[in-house]
Amino acid sequence: MASVVLRPGESLLFGRAPHAAATPGPGRIALTLPDCAAHVSRLVGELVVGENTVMLHWLGAGEAQLSSLFDAPGGARRVILARSMSALLDRGENQLLLLLGRQDGQSFTDLVVNIDVETDPELLSELPEGLDTEKGPGLARGSxxxxxxxxxxxxxxxxxxxxxxxxxxxxxxxxxxxxxxxxxxxxxxxxxxxxxxxxxxxxxxxxxxxxxxxxxxxxxxxxxxxxxxxxxxxxxxxxxxxxxxxxxxxxxxxxxxxxxxxxxxx
Incomplete structure (x- = not known):
């Protein structure tokens, strides 16, 4: 997984082929997630860094699970993200799980994206654009x-x-x-x-x-x-x-x- 560092005023577009779904610009970086299954949306999310907040906007057709570990009376939180939902990230380690988003041959597993609010190694990825989004694994309706x-x-x-x-x-x-x-x-x-x-x-x-x-x-x-x-x-x-x-x-x-x-x- 390639890594990037975002500072206040910058945002990250990410997905199976974000370059094909949105146009990066100044302060707007696109990152291709590796090993994505063909049913994962080309653009699944946008991470926006403000002066005092980090916001995740979920744009994908499929669902993802957001978990965070932080020192609070309630302990860790875990929420399911669906299209058009947004969530504030907590300080420290956050984990985004694209459900059945990783493909290895004919096998599907969850794709894990780690987001550290405060520190992250600097590494920018430039990966090729993808093809149209395919249908994910499922059950035949009425079966x-x-x-x-x-x-x-x-x-x-x-x-x-x-x-x-x-x-x-x-x-x-x-x-x-x-x-x-x-x-x-x-x-x-x-x-x-x-x-x-x-x-x-x-x-x-x-x-x-x-x-x-x-x-x-x-x-x-x-x-x-x-x-x-x-x-x-x-x-x-x-x-x-x-x-x-x-x-x-x-x-x-x-x-x-x-x-x-x-x-x-x-």
Missing amino acids: RDWFVALALCEPWLAGNDDYPRPPSNREIYERVRQWHGYTWNLQRPQRVDDAIRAISAIAFGVSDDPFAAPHVGRLQNIRFSVARRAAEVRLVTSADLADVERIARNRNFPPPEGSPASPAGQ
Whole structure:
């Protein structure tokens, strides 16, 4: 990872190919992040240094996780950044994690960017421009794994992040049956487990898949991590949940009185 030093009044544009997405100028530097996956936006963020503040504006289509370590009663903070969000950086070490943003062959892992507010070695990078942004790894909409991911992540997508546990296999099966009708034999718990393993491999990337590593403790702890991660990398979204709920309501809604499908119309 190339490094740059920014001083008050300067800013840094960074991403897979920032030179192709924005025009650098005096005090405005562009930095290409190495080993970016093709689905990472050409311009993911802008770091702006003021007299007393350092502000990060997130411009990418995908999500990132911002963490900071600082001496405060609350300890470290961690927030998920989505497009058009901004965050003030804390003094000292900050870490920006582009979720599944690094590509090595066919494998995807998180791309880490370290930001030190106060001191950083001086090294400017001039790397070539990239091609158009591609679609990132995901699930086929309407597939078995997509519906299982939706049911698994429902507490997080609905805003219940303090939900005490991830949904059980039976609960996942019932939700898919309610939303879709056809259930791909998910009444068999092994089918649900198989789907969650497939979701985990996509959400974490093969090399970081918790199911592929030796683990101790309850598998429910891994399931909790998979559910939260799948929601963070937007394998399924709140909009997806709203869509399937709406479709299910419309499917089960009784036909208007007098219509051919209603008892009075027959």
